[in-house]
Amino acid sequence: MDDSDNLGGGSLLIAWQLKDRKVLIVGGGEVASQRIQSILTTDAYITVLSPQAGLHPRTSNLINTRNDRITYHDRLFRGPEELERMDMVLTALDDNDLSRQIVQMSRKKRIPVNAADIPDLCDFYFGAQIRDGPLQIMISTNGNGPRMASLIKTRLQKGLSGHEGQALVKIGQLRNILKERAPGVGGQVGRHRMKWMAELCNQWEMEDFTALDETTMTRLLDDGWDKGRHIPKPEGIGIHRPRGTTAPRYPIPVLQIAIAFATGALTATVLLLYRGRKW
Ligand SMILES: C[C@@]1(CC(=O)O)c2cc3[nH]c(cc4nc(cc5[nH]c(cc(n2)[C@H]1CCC(=O)O)[C@@](C)(CC(=O)O)[C@@H]5CCC(=O)O)C(CC(=O)O)=C4CCC(=O)O)c(CCC(=O)O)c3CC(=O)O
Numbered sequence: 001m002d003d004s005d006n007l008g009g010g011s012l013l014i015a016w017q018l019k020d021r022k023v024l025i026v027g028g029g030e031v032a033s034q035r036i037q038s039i040l041t042t043d044a045y046i047t048v049l050s051p052q053a054g055l056h057p058r059t060s061n062l063i064n065t066r067n068d069r070i071t072y073h074d075r076l077f078r079g080p081e082e083l084e085r086m087d088m089v090l091t092a093l094d095d096n097d098l099s100r101q102i103v104q105m106s107r108k109k110r111i112p113v114n115a116a117d118i119p120d121l122c123d124f125y126f127g128a129q130i131r132d133g134p135l136q137i138m139i140s141t142n143g144n145g146p147r148m149a150s151l152i153k154t155r156l157q158k159g160l161s162g163h164e165g166q167a168l169v170k171i172g173q174l175r176n177i178l179k180e181r182a183p184g185v186g187g188q189v190g191r192h193r194m195k196w197m198a199e200l201c202n203q204w205e206m207e208d209f210t211a212l213d214e215t216t217m218t219r220l221l222d223d224g225w226d227k228g229r230h231i232p233k234p235e236g237i238g239i240h241r242p243r244g245t246t247a248p249r250y251p252i253p254v255l256q257i258a259i260a261f262a263t264g265a266l267t268a269t270v271l272l273l274y275r276g277r278k279w
């Protein structure tokens with residue numbers, strides 16, 4: 001399908017940086033506990049507002065163990081003053097009217113807001129998440145099927161090797177060292193860096209990156225970047241893929257061909273036997 005057939009009606013998928021920003025969560029039930037967990041991964045400061053009696057055990061636990069990031073107030077929401085200096089507001093309430101009012105207050109102050117019980121009024125939605133180190137995958141159905149988002153997540157997880165996060169950590173380190181070695185923003189040097197990094201990612205297997213260390217990274221830059229910006233083979237700079245992580249390049253087609261062959265042979269045999277049978 002052509003992408004241009006599909007414009008409009010979607011949400012912007014972005015990786016929102018919230019480090020040291022202030023997030024208000026009104027409510028402390030199960031949904032709030034999930035919100036807290038999601039926001040904690042961003043290193044934001046969280047304020048939770050809810051009477052103690054309404055706290056889910058997971059919320060209580062997070063409040064107790066993460067008081068470096070979470071400020072808890074054991075009380076009901078008081079009014080617009082709660083929103084002062086907040087960068088984001090989330091409601092996870094069993095009170096739809098209050099949730100609606102908080103959305104309106106946030107909008108007046110131009111603070112992005114999500115109300116767990118009123119999709120139509122949300123500035124943004126949460127989604128199902130797959131995380132592996134720096135790799136972050138969000139599955140959004142744009143409000144259509146939250147549970148289905150979770151099931152699609154499980155399907156996608158099965159397609160990952162488990163090495164992506166580690167590979168990305170190494171790639172991040174390598175890119176930083178390369179920027180130190182060939183400094184400058186934009187221009188010719190930027191274009192060369194980008195071309196070399198893109199080629200390296202295209203030519204190496206994901207697992208090769210996981211095996212990089214300080215020595216082999218230096219060797220890769222000495223023998224590759226410095227010598228005409230070429231891409232060395234992993235073995236050429238002393239990288240031997242860790243045992244058990246060698247992913248065959250085309251595992252599924254090979255298996256499919258084998259199954260198709262076996263099925264074909266079996267069908268032919270059955271047909272021959274059937275034809276040869278005297279009734
Ligand atoms: C619009 C949105 C707003 C927002 O919350 O940002 C929203 C809204 C609502 N969810 C409701 C119900 C359920 N939500 C879940 C689960 C999740 N909900 C999440 C996101 C979102 N939920 C946003 C859209 C995301 C998208 O469409 O992609 C996930 C993905 C992420 C997260 O919450 O962090 C997380 C799964 C994470 C994971 O497992 O990985 C389950 C399943 C379960 O609990 O097992 C159920 C019951 C079954 C079902 O309904 O599917 C209801 C009540 C409906 C009613 O009353 O009938 C509303 C309000 C309404 O729809 O009116």
Ligand SMILES: NC(=O)C1=CN([C@@H]2O[C@H](COP(=O)(O)OP(=O)(O)OC[C@H]3O[C@@H](n4cnc5c(N)ncnc54)[C@H](O)[C@@H]3O)[C@@H](O)[C@H]2O)C=CC1
Nearest residue numbers: 027028029030031032049050054076077092093094116117
């Ligand atoms: N977006 C999503 O993924 C989902 C959303 N929902 C919706 O999210 C909402 C919350 O769900 P749960 O956490 O399961 O509910 P819950 O009943 O466990 O929690 C409600 C919380 O609101 C607090 N609260 C109530 N009035 C308050 C006030 N005036 N000030 C401060 N805190 C107050 C209570 O103390 C409690 O902590 C529900 O409206 C539900 O429909 C439900 C499931 C999934």
